[in-house]
Amino acid sequence: MENTADSPLSEARARRNVWVLVAAQALLGAQMPMIFTIAGLAGQSLASNKCWATLSITIMVIGSMLSATPLSAIMQRYGRRVGFWIGTLAGALGAGIGAYGLMIASFEVFLIGALFSGTYMSAQGFYRFAAADTSSDAFRPKAISWVMAGGLLSAVIGPQLVKVTVEGMVVPFVGTYLAVIVLNLVGSFLFLFLDIPKPEAPKPGDARGRTRWELIRTPRIAVAVICATVSYALMNLVMTSSPLAVVGCGFSKSNAADVVTAHVLAMYVPSFFTGHLIVRFGVEKIIALGLVILAAAGAMALTGVELENLFIALILLGIGWNFGFIGGTTMLASAHSPAERGRMQGLNDLIVFGGVTLASLSSGGLMNCSGGSVEEGWQAVNIAMLPFLILAGAALIWLALRPKEHREA
Numbered sequence: 001m002e003n004t005a006d007s008p009l010s011e012a013r014a015r016r017n018v019w020v021l022v023a024a025q026a027l028l029g030a031q032m033p034m035i036f037t038i039a040g041l042a043g044q045s046l047a048s049n050k051c052w053a054t055l056s057i058t059i060m061v062i063g064s065m066l067s068a069t070p071l072s073a074i075m076q077r078y079g080r081r082v083g084f085w086i087g088t089l090a091g092a093l094g095a096g097i098g099a100y101g102l103m104i105a106s107f108e109v110f111l112i113g114a115l116f117s118g119t120y121m122s123a124q125g126f127y128r129f130a131a132a133d134t135s136s137d138a139f140r141p142k143a144i145s146w147v148m149a150g151g152l153l154s155a156v157i158g159p160q161l162v163k164v165t166v167e168g169m170v171v172p173f174v175g176t177y178l179a180v181i182v183l184n185l186v187g188s189f190l191f192l193f194l195d196i197p198k199p200e201a202p203k204p205g206d207a208r209g210r211t212r213w214e215l216i217r218t219p220r221i222a223v224a225v226i227c228a229t230v231s232y233a234l235m236n237l238v239m240t241s242s243p244l245a246v247v248g249c250g251f252s253k254s255n256a257a258d259v260v261t262a263h264v265l266a267m268y269v270p271s272f273f274t275g276h277l278i279v280r281f282g283v284e285k286i287i288a289l290g291l292v293i294l295a296a297a298g299a300m301a302l303t304g305v306e307l308e309n310l311f312i313a314l315i316l317l318g319i320g321w322n323f324g325f326i327g328g329t330t331m332l333a334s335a336h337s338p339a340e341r342g343r344m345q346g347l348n349d350l351i352v353f354g355g356v357t358l359a360s361l362s363s364g365g366l367m368n369c370s371g372g373s374v375e376e377g378w379q380a381v382n383i384a385m386l387p388f389l390i391l392a393g394a395a396l397i398w399l400a401l402r403p404k405e406h407r408e409a
Contacts, residue, residue, distance in 0.1 A: 013195055014134040018143050020193045021127045024084070025150025026157070028187035029124060031091060031180045033158030035060070035117060037260045038166060040244050040364070041253065042173045046107040054240050054364030056098075056114040061236070061360050063094075063118020064125070065353035071122055072346025079198035080130045081191045087123020088188040090116045095180035102174050113177075120184070122349060128326075129345050132333045133196050141283075141330045145275030148268060148326055155264030159257040166253065209340035212347050220335045221344070223399040225351055227287050228328030230392035233355035234294055234385050235321035238301070239263060240363040241381045242314055248374035249305045262311050266318025274326050283331045288396055290323025295389050301382040305375050313382075324392075 036057065044053035067090075075083035098113030127150075131143040161179050168175030215221055242263070243256040278286050297316035303309055336344045363381060370380035 010134070011136070011139065014136070014139060014143065017134055017194060017196055018131050018146050020190055021131050021147045022150035024187060024190045025124070025127055025147055026153035027190070028088065028091070028120075028183060029151050029154035030158035030161065031095070031117075031183050032121065032124070033155060033260055033264045034162050034176055034180060036239060037159055037162050037243055037257050038173050038176055039114070040240060041247065041256075042102060042110070043107070043364075044244070045172070046102070046105060046110055048107075051365050051369045052107075053244065053368060054360060056111055057236075057240050057363075058357060058361040059111045060094075060114040060118040060121060061353055061357040063115040064122040065118070065350055065357055067119040067122035068125070068349035068353060069346040071119070071126065072342050072349070075126065076342030080126070080133070080196045081194050083126060084123050084130075084191045084194070085188055087120045088184040090118075090123070091120030092181045092184035094118070094120065095177045095184070099174045099177035099181075102171050102177070122353065125349050125353075126345065128329050129333065129341075130194075130196055133341075137334070138279075140333060141278040142275035144329055144333065145271045145273075145278070145326055147271075148274070148322070149271030151268035151271070152265060155261055155268055158264070159261040162257050163254060209337050209343075212343050215336060215340060215344050216347065218335065219399055219402060221332060223395045224328045224331035224335060225348055226395045227291070227392045228325050228332070228348070229352045229355040230388045231287075231290060231294065231321050231324030231328060232352050233359040234388055235267075235317055235325075236356045237359035237363050237384065238297070238317050238381055239314070240360050241367040241378065242310065244364075244367050245305065245374060245378045245381075246307075246310055248377075249310075251307055255307060259307075259310055259314050263314035263318045266315040267322055268318075270319055270322040271326065274322060275330075278327065278330055283327050284396060284400060286323050287327035287331070288393070290320045290325075290327060291389055291393050291396070292320075293323065294320030294385065296320070298382040298385045298389075302379055305378060 039056045040054045043056045044050055047053055047055065071083045071086065074086065094113045094116030096113070097116060098110055101107070101110030101113055127147050128144050131147040132140045135143040162176055165175035165179045166173060216225065239260070242259055246256040246259050247253060274286065293316055297313050297320055300309060300316060301313035332344070332348055362384065366380040366384060367377040370377045
């Protein structure tokens with residue numbers, strides 16, 4: 001049973017919850033690199049127009065965006081566990097529909113499956129916030145960082161499962177989606193061990209906190225959302241097209257899986273020390289470093305399309321995402337009250353995944369329909385990062401220049 005919201009914070013409970021969420025991030029989270037590795041290639045085999053090859057990823061992110069606010073409200077009312085179970089159910093259902101779409105060669109059915117998979121993606125996004133729920137102020141950056149570090153195992157498990165399942169059935173890619181179903185069914189049992197207090201229902205006269213409009217106008221919250229959105233969207237923009245770039249440049253599907261493995265490892269390995277860096281140097285500096293590394297990833301991608309260039313660019317992309325996204329999450333988690341948690345976290349992920357939706361939608365078009373070659377398409381994808389990096393950097397500088405007392409209001 002989950003404890004009530006007025007139970008005292010316990011370091012032992014906080015650490016137990018972190019380990020449950022780390023395990024969920026590792027096992028259940030493996031489906032994300034699996035899907036991102038094959039969805040564009042599967043879509044390319046089904047779509048009549050190659051410009052729509054990555055549409056399933058876009059639809060999945062739309063599903064995540066649409067699910068964020070309802071899931072946040074459900075978790076606020078019924079607890080994190082219920083919301084996470086809804087996510088695993090949707091993940092299994094989405095994979096089943098996707099497999100069926102591949103078997104009957106229906107791009108439309110395949111896209112419907114992607115929409116349900118987006119609900120799992122949204123639920124996984126709340127793992128990081130759940131880690132903060134029972135953590136003290138001092139432990140919170142480390143808790144968020146450690147949960148994100150659970151993706152390290154998913155970076156290994158996911159692509160390796162792709163290698164053994166992608167050609168495992170007569171219809172390519174079906175075996176991978178069936179493996180995703182199994183991951184969701186098995187992983188759902190982890191949440192039986194989660195012990196996060198269910199928020200109390202507000203009583204008449206209780207302070208309900210700021211409205212969504214008041215929250216998003218708070219400078220620190222606004223900058224946190226902008227930086228998290230830009231970091232996640234640009235990572236998705238480039239990562240979505242990377243398997244197409246690898247295969248399109250004459251390398252194998254196995255090479256594409258290896259590049260994704262390196263990228264996802266780079267996303268999560270830094271999480272072992274990101275929280276410590278935030279505590280030592282401050283969250284603003286770590287976010288700024290993440291934006292610089294994202295820019296370096298784009299620069300590396302523009303230097304060539306040899307396999308080593310692709311590896312280095314995707315590794316830098318993962319590290320930059322880690323610092324920018326974990327930094328933005330930490331900044332946001334410390335800028336709102338428990339009463340505001342449900343509305344602010346849902347609004348944040350609505351905005352974040354809205355940005356990711358636009359990025360994934362643009363990715364396939366830029367990759368396949370910009371210029372006459374794979375190389376030109378890959379260059380267009382990476383050049384598109386620049387204006388958004390400038391936006392996030394400018395927002396961070398604007399916050400730093402404001403008087404300290406005006407950053408929270």
